[in-house]
Amino acid sequence: MDVDVENLTDAELRSKLIECGYPVMPITGTTRRVMMKKLKMLLETKNKVNKDNRRSLGRYSSEDESDSDAKSARKDKYRRATMAAPPLPVKKKAPRSEVSSLDGSPLKRELKSVTTTSTRTTKILQASKDEFDTGSESDEVAEKYESSLRREAPGLSDSFKKTPSPSRLPSSFVSGSLAAEAASDRLNQIRARQSTYSSGYDKSYYNSSNDDILKDKENTPFLSNFTKRLSQLSESPKSTLYDYKSDIIKENDVNGGTTNSRTYLNSYRATRGRPSTYDYKITNQSLFKNNFVPFMVLVVAFLFFIVVAIVYLGIRSDTTLEVTATIPICVKSDANSRRYVNCVLEGEGKPALHLLHVLKPELNRRALKNRCEDASAKPYMTEQDVVGFVANNFAIKDENRIRTDLSNVEVLSFFNPTWGISVLQLEEDGVSFSEDAIAADMYQVINGKAKKITALISRHPPIPWKCYFYNTVWAFFSVLTSVVGAIVILYVLNYAFKFYKQIRHKQLEEEMTIVENIIDILQTNAADNDDNYMVINHVRDMILPINERKNKQKLWMRAVRYIHENESRIRTEERVVQGEIAEVWRWLGGPNLSTSKNKSWQGQAFETQVGSVNSLPCSPTPCLKIRGMVEEGDRNTMMIKKAVLSKCAQQCRILHCAVDMNSKCVYLKCADPSDAAIAYRNLHGWWYAGNLVTVKYLRLERYMQRFPDSPVSGPPFLQ
């Protein structure tokens, strides 16, 4: 790559720069030196991109650190776990050496290369041991390997005993020495070859070690382990996405890195990526768990009601059975026993029961008709009805006899509540009657006979299933509609209340803006001119545009009143202004010296152009998180949004922009990463309202978590 930059002609220099993908200016006498410098720098950086990857890795905001402190802590933990020397299980060594001595013979073909590599590994191991005092155990192991190597050197067939050495690789890898990476790469190749010879060996070993995942994490990430873990990861699409993303980001950095090192990175990322998938699972589970209890309560309630319904039906069916009657017989000698009131004459009981048998089906029929078919039909029979019914349908035509029997039936119905027949005392012959109309005893009936109509009713007719079902459903729906109606009304009320509140809030905010504007104007006026008063109407005309003055008259009046009542630095007086008496506001406070109110872009703190140290070589995601623009108590988020958009919307396509007051950040989503890069360069390192604005890239998933309804693609793009 050594090009003699100094001796290139202008044209050559130009073509070279184009090759490097740089925006090329005309090469003139004055620009030539700058361009040469640039080209030199580019060539140099190209040669050591590998070394650079650490730095850009650190700058990339992989996680939303402010959002999840816990997460980052955990991340640290994992990082530490990988960095530290993993305690090597002692049992690990024994099976290995056994097996390797078993499969020595087929490996003889590879002998030459193997020995060289193994010696190299030992050197590296020693080097890493010297550099990082990784702990006594690793030293011991390394020494052991060394000694075994020396011992086995003449008998080359056993040189594969060295294969356990990959178990020490993490430490050598993490040490960051490129040589170690290369060596481990070669070793892994050998290991891959070896595993093809003795495939059963690896499996059995890893199965046993797989029991303990935690230990697994600490242990060496062997090749087969990687594949296993990666396949595990690929089962959950979320995590693969995650991995894939970071892979893309990483690939740009690693560039010349060996495939092996990437595998390690993968596994490292895999362990790092897993907690996030865990999180999702946990939240899902807890969601289910949270809903589980109410759900169970619902089921139990439902079962309870079913049981109650069954029991109720059972009771009902019992009452429909005809039960034997108890007949109180009047005793002549007893003064208390009165005919038609609390007893029946001997011999009159039987005819009364006969009448009851005749009446009962008719009563039931009427009650059913009222309940199931025609609500306008009378559910009861008046005495007149009974007499007419009996006279029409049966042989007995003697009305007096029927009336006597009927009276007896009435008396008996009080003594036999199981019949389900009640006596009613009605004011008039209507369909409906209240529970009060049911007579409590025979005295009431006798007393009311003159004024009221006496009637019989079957209280519990055997209702057929269809009718019962229909009634139940109807009742259910009526209840449901009323409940739904109530809920809807409540919701509407709530909504209206919220709407009202929102409007109020908006008005108040507008009022406050006007008041602030007034104060601002008066303050600046006092600062600029000698006379520190202004005509009120002039102030209004400065604040409100012509077309809005009429609409906002009320608002203005409120703002004026507010200033009257709450602003002590402004005094209202009457003055002659240009020959006319007008109300003026006089500013009593100090002149405007504060500049903090000046919300605008104030310049750049450091450069962020392409190629400078402050901008990433590539933009990993289309989402940005902007800090430093939102201040405590900022009410006007629109202005911040406008400021962001005005800064960068001209040059890139922005899908979504939101100001979060809680985290004091502005979130920006661009159409693609290259747009995000433009926005990044336009915003990062700028001063806004006295604060330094910093921008970080945000993962798309995180952005979507925060703003699930942000648009996925455009147009429209925000301007």
Place this chain on the structure above:
Amino acid sequence: MSSTSQKHRNFIAEPMGEKPVTDLAGVGEVLGKRLVAAGFDKAYVVLGQFLVLKKNQEFFQEWMKDTCQANAKQSAECWQCLKDWCEEFL
């Protein structure tokens, strides 16, 4: 550079005409002298260089550093000044 300087505002307030190079924001007496020595005696000459470098900040700053040993702050101010002027008058 919390806000633009008075010099900056003065410069971008009007067309540059025949203003000397020291009228540029970020260019003081010392830098002005060096620039004049390098042949950039008027502000419009620097503007020409600025335009040849396609308004690219990085290159412009590099060039400033090269020709008159300007530090990052000075060259950034100068660049900003010329950029704002261009936005206004070009």
